[in-house]
């Protein structure tokens with residue numbers, strides 16, 4: 340790693356648009372909540388230089404890009420990163436812009452070195468056991484890489500979509516912003532999760548809606564005895580339950596519960612229909628379901644989730660055959676590679692803001708320990724470190 344120029348500006352605190360090659364200890368890919376939480380703990384380690392990179396133009400943009408009416412389902416108390424509580428607001432639940440602004444303010448307040456507009460094109464291992472990342476703004480060599488690029492990278496749309504006539508308007512939930520994006524005629528919402536439920540309720544205010552939720556939906560009250568569901572999950576220790584615990588395994592096997600009962604009310608009053616069959620194929624304006632019945636529609640909103648896309652990670656043994664991360668509580672089998680922000684990474688709340696602090700701290704502890712071992716090994720063999728130019732920590 341010693342043959343690359345160390346560019347101190349590129350690791351100075353604050354969001355920047357520097358272009359150029361750098362050599363650092365830790366590269367964090369993604370500056371969403373998982374990356375920022377990791378940056379928070381890295382900032383407490385004076386012996387480690389680090390840089391966060393993000394392909395987006397602004398910190399918090401992954402939240403701002405979501406639909407207009409999106410309000411968090413976690414109360415503010417459970418929507419905070421370490422060291423900076425989410426500010427109080429009009430509602431107990433922040434909206435998507437508030438959380439976007441909170442993350443922007445967090446990065447600035449913590450003085451984190453974030454390089455925006457920097458998409459990682461590929462990451463390879465180098466011959467010295469570290470990593471080299473090619474990005475849209477230059478190469479970055481790093482001893483350790485933390486991947487915090489989010490679990491929602493590649494929207495998934497079933498192949499059935501191809502059979503629909505071009506006159507049928509189709510959108511994935513990641514592209515939906517507001518009801519006006521779809522015609523004011525019948526909409527088929529496909530999906531059994533919270534996105535499907537929320538958007539079906541929103542659309543039902545202005546048009547007929549059918550929800551195709553394979554296997555059906557199950558519902559949880561958003562409040563119980565005056566307290567948010569999340570308080571109960573916290574009090575009962577389910578929220579922090581280890582991924583492997585019996586309770587967590589039961590919750591996981593059951594699939595996402597729909598928080599709130601607005602959709603149920605619409606179904607009960609005949610203003611919406613839920614179908615429990617899977618969408619199998621489509622032809623023209625008709626969608627065929629697994630029981631052989633058909634639904635005629637003018638628009639389809641696919642709330643069918645995401646697939647992993649780590650095609651840029653060219654490190655063997657990092658991913659399984661399905662492209663999912665291979666890890667043990669966030670630690671990859673590849674030395675020096677770590678993950679933060681994966682759903683169920685260590686606990687039930689790993690994939691939401693509330694779980695970032697613990698998982699990020701753990702990743703940084705591991706990096707720090709590995710770095711110390713490297714330092715000890717270098718000292719005992721009386722050889723200089725291979726990259727003596729690396730700055731101790733970003734300039735603040």
Ligand SMILES: Cc1cc2nc3c(=O)[nH]c(=O)nc-3n(C[C@H](O)[C@H](O)[C@H](O)COP(=O)(O)OP(=O)(O)OC[C@H]3O[C@@H](n4cnc5c(N)ncnc54)[C@H](O)[C@@H]3O)c2cc1C
Pocket residue numbers: 368369370371372373374392393394395400401402405410411412413417418457458459460487488489490491492534651679680681690691692693
């Ligand atoms: C509709 C919806 C509602 C949700 N509501 C809640 C809620 O109420 N409460 C809650 O706690 N959680 C909620 N979540 C879950 C979760 O908290 C969010 O998805 C959150 O955005 C995940 O944060 P992250 O940092 O892991 O990933 P992201 O926010 O997706 O951030 C990842 C970042 O990595 C960057 N990136 C990706 N690939 C690259 C690359 N190759 N090179 C450079 N940069 C890259 C992206 O630009 C992005 O900025 C919700 C999720 C969804 C989809």
